[in-house]
Amino acid sequence: xxxxxxxxxxxxxxxxxxxxxxxxxxxxxxxxxxxxxxxxxxxxxxxxxxxxxxxxxxxxxxxxxxxxxxxxxxxxxxxxxxxxxxxxxx
Amino acid sequence: xxxxxxxxxxxxxxxxxxxxxxxxxxxxxxxxxxxxxxxxxxxxxxxxxxxxxxxxxxxxxxxxxxxxxxxxxxxxxxxxxxxxxxxxxxxxxxxxxxxxxxxxxxxxxxxxxxxxxxxxxxxxxxxxxxxxxxxxxxxxxxxxxxxxxxxxxxxxxxxxxxxxxxxxxxxxxxxxxxxxxxxxxxxxxxxxxxxxxxxxxxxxxxxxxxxxxxxxxxxxxxxxxxxxxxxxxxxxxxxxxxxxxxxxxxxxxxxxxxxxxxxxxxxxxxxxxxxxxxxxxxxxxxxxxxxxxxxxxxxxxxxxxxxxxxxxxxxxxxxxxxxxxxxxxxxxxxxxxxxxxxxxxxxxxxxxxxxxxxxxxxxxxxxxxxxxxxxxxxxxxxxxxxxxxxxxxxxxxxxxxxxxxxxxxxxxxxxxxxxx
Ligand code: SF4
Ligand code: SF4
Ligand SMILES: [Zn+2]
Numbered sequence: 001x002x003x004x005x006x007x008x009x010x011x012x013x014x015x016x017x018x019x020x021x022x023x024x025x026x027x028x029x030x031x032x033x034x035x036x037x038x039x040x041x042x043x044x045x046x047x048x049x050x051x052x053x054x055x056x057x058x059x060x061x062x063x064x065x066x067x068x069x070x071x072x073x074x075x076x077x078x079x080x081x082x083x084x085x086x087x088x089x090x
Numbered sequence: 091x092x093x094x095x096x097x098x099x100x101x102x103x104x105x106x107x108x109x110x111x112x113x114x115x116x117x118x119x120x121x122x123x124x125x126x127x128x129x130x131x132x133x134x135x136x137x138x139x140x141x142x143x144x145x146x147x148x149x150x151x152x153x154x155x156x157x158x159x160x161x162x163x164x165x166x167x168x169x170x171x172x173x174x175x176x177x178x179x180x181x182x183x184x185x186x187x188x189x190x191x192x193x194x195x196x197x198x199x200x201x202x203x204x205x206x207x208x209x210x211x212x213x214x215x216x217x218x219x220x221x222x223x224x225x226x227x228x229x230x231x232x233x234x235x236x237x238x239x240x241x242x243x244x245x246x247x248x249x250x251x252x253x254x255x256x257x258x259x260x261x262x263x264x265x266x267x268x269x270x271x272x273x274x275x276x277x278x279x280x281x282x283x284x285x286x287x288x289x290x291x292x293x294x295x296x297x298x299x300x301x302x303x304x305x306x307x308x309x310x311x312x313x314x315x316x317x318x319x320x321x322x323x324x325x326x327x328x329x330x331x332x333x334x335x336x337x338x339x340x341x342x343x344x345x346x347x348x349x350x351x352x353x354x355x356x357x358x359x360x361x362x363x364x365x366x367x368x369x370x371x372x373x374x375x376x377x378x379x380x381x382x383x384x385x386x387x388x389x390x391x392x393x394x395x396x397x398x399x400x401x402x403x404x405x406x407x408x409x410x411x412x413x414x415x416x417x418x419x420x421x422x423x424x425x426x427x428x429x430x431x432x433x434x435x436x437x438x439x440x441x442x443x444x445x446x447x448x449x450x451x452x453x454x455x456x457x458x459x460x461x462x463x464x465x466x467x468x469x470x471x472x473x474x475x476x477x478x479x480x481x482x483x484x485x486x487x488x489x490x491x492x493x494x495x496x497x498x499x500x501x502x503x504x505x506x507x508x509x510x
Contacts, residue, residue, distance in 0.1 A: 011430040012290040012473045031467040032439070035431035066292065 004043040005067040008049040009036055013062035023057055024050035042067075097427035106327065106342045107211060107314055111355070112203045114338040126242055130250040132210035138255075140320050147393050148220030151177075153319045157326075158387075162309040162399065166391060169505070171384070175296040176223050179304035184226035186300040187219045188281065191239060191310040192265060192272035195369040195399040196421070200329035201310050203340040205232075208314065215313030217257050218320045219306060222258075223318045227300065231277050231307075234264040269370075269425035273474050274307040275349060276427075284362035287427035288474035311400075328385055328397065332356040334404035345386045350377065352385065353402055364405040364490050368398030370418050371479020372403040374411070374486040412494050415487040416448035422480040433477040436468035440484055450510025451500045458488070458495070 007027055011018075011048055016035040021028040027047050028036045043065070055063045105328045127135065142150050154172035156159040176185050187214055190351060193201040205212060212230070220228050230243050243262055250257060265271040265286035273288045274295060280286035281300040293455025301454060308316070315325045326346070332339045343352050353365065361377045373395050383393055390396055405411055423437035465481045472478070497504045 008289045008292075010473075011432065011471060014431065016431045031432060031436075031471075032464065033431055033435035035435075035469070035471075037467065 004045075004048055005065045006040060006042055007038050007054070008064055008066050009038055010060075010062045010064070011035070013060045014058075015060055015062075017059070019057050020054035024054040026050055028054065046088075047061065072077060103162065105169060107208055107318075108203060108329070108340065112199075112207070112340040114199050114340070126207045127210055129210055129246065129253055132208070134320070136211065136214075137321060138335050139217065139317065142218045142221035142320055150218060150222050150316070150320050153322075154316065157315075157319055157324075159312065159315060160318070160387060162312060162397070165205060166396070169308070169312065172296045173219070173223060173293070175307045176304040179297045180224050183303055185223050185304040185306065186229065186281070187216055187223065187225045188215045188277055188300075188305065188307040189213075189228075189230045189310050190274070190277060190307050191230060191235070192237070192244075192277070193236070193271040193399070194272045195401055196269075196449060197331060197333040197338060197401045197403050198369060198399045199331045199338045200400050202236065202239055204314060205236075206242045206311055208248070209242045211314040211317050212242075212310045213246055213250065213260060214317035215308075215315070216260060216317050219308070219313065220258055223306065225302075225306075228258055228260040228304070229281060229339040230260060230262045230310075231272070232262060232264050233267045233271060233282070233325075235267045236264075240264070269422075270427055270474065270476060272290040273476070275474055277307050278305055282361070287429065288472075288476070290430075290473040292368070296482065305446045328400060329395070330400040330402055332402045332404070334362075343385060346384055348382055348384050349375075349380050349402060350383075353404060359404070359407060362403045363407070364411055365403070366401070366403040366405070366483070368396050369401040369403075369479075370422055371476070371483055372396070372398050372401065373482055374415075374490040376490055379490075410494060410503050411487060411491040412444075412498060412503075412507075413448045415484060415491070416444045419444040419480060419484055422476070422483070425506050426476060427474075430472045430477075432468050432471040436464055436471075437477055437480050439464050440468070440480065444484055444487075447495065447498060452495070452499050452505070453467055461488070468474070 014035060018030045018034050018036055021030050027039045027050055030040050031037050051065060055065065138319050140146065143507060151170055151173050154173065159169040160166050161169060191201050191205050193344045206248065216228050227395060232240055240262060249262055263281060266282050267429060270276050270288060271286050275288040275291060276286045278299045279289045295305045297304055311329050318325045326344060328345050329342050332341060332351060332353055339356045341352060362374055364374050366372050366374050383389060385397060419441040423441035426433045426437050428434050440461060465485055469475045469481050470478060494504050498510060501510050503510055
């Protein structure tokens, strides 16, 4: 089986009106301030349809699917991601 | 920040970078009794920088790997992995190496001390990295008002041009004096012509950073260690800033020293009630939590801690830990770059709730549940790690100061004895 990828949000671009949470209710819930919290699990056949509906509808183009042949997946392995644990010079 | 007064010699590290503790008093200018290393002093003390081209560069990466060098960002990523990633990604246009000296932690002084007193060590590390990784752009990144560090680096660069061997050009770039100016994504964004604030990114900067080029951002202390590893020296020491009794003291300590020993060398005060480890976004610990814990990163990590920016801040006697926590939470909320909803609104909510707790405004269990819910919602959801640090600090405070929380709820402060 091929990996279906995961739904992710560019939280900087997101404006938090949560249209996505209506369209992908099985994948996205909203936090106390209306911003999307996205299920990190790989997409399934069912959730994949919801995910692409949300990606298409997002007014800020803030949603995307990674690791699923979207062309957006990291070209480098996870373990060289930027140091994010502390906002300290790395 | 300016360098301070030298104290008695300290024989902790065998071949130290900084031979003595350095004291900073208040925020003002103070006297430096010992001159910074000139290029000549530097050569006398450390010897010439070995070339890192070709096979020597590959050997340096192996040494970095063996020494277990990691970034100071708290993510504990082995530096060797980043170096290899940058080298693999670098094409004909080369790569970019940044010596990150934008010390955003309000209680940290170690980068200032290093840049002002041993600038050539940092520059050596920068050039070693550039030779190893085929970099074309070499940058020293500083806060715009770090005047002393900036002039020390400028002077050092001028000396190298006049007296040193042929080296690639190094430029100094500056960003605003804000907490997050030194965050690696902010550095990359600023050097690419943008605003110095963290960015959302999927591709790591080691693969695509400044102007799309593979970029290595290393803390200045990390590069100073690289300079020593390139010379075949061991470097099992760390620079820390101990903040106690209204002074900041920079110490170079062996990582086998315990946190308590290091603090004990700076303050004679009784065992502190609590210590904040890692900076404003760090973790509160009690003396009994610390026990025999050493500064070794693996040891700290096993205890769920990180040295982060290397700050050990002692809670002053007679100060309420909850009041201090509320001040820190307020600071962190205000330092948000206001780009990500969960950070903007979440940190404001947490700061507000913490302030209420400090004032004695928490009346029921529900307040604790509410702050725990906010924390769980915020964690891991910013474009950078800033909100996670705030959540970590407040969460540890609620545990460490649990007795104070209970007392505040009953309208009493244990530290001051006051009615709230
Ligand atoms: S639809 Fe887009 S902009 Fe709106 S909340 Fe969802 S991700 Fe954010
Ligand atoms: S998480 Fe906060 S500090 Fe980090 S980029 Fe987003 S808004 Fe800025
Ligand atoms: Zn109190």
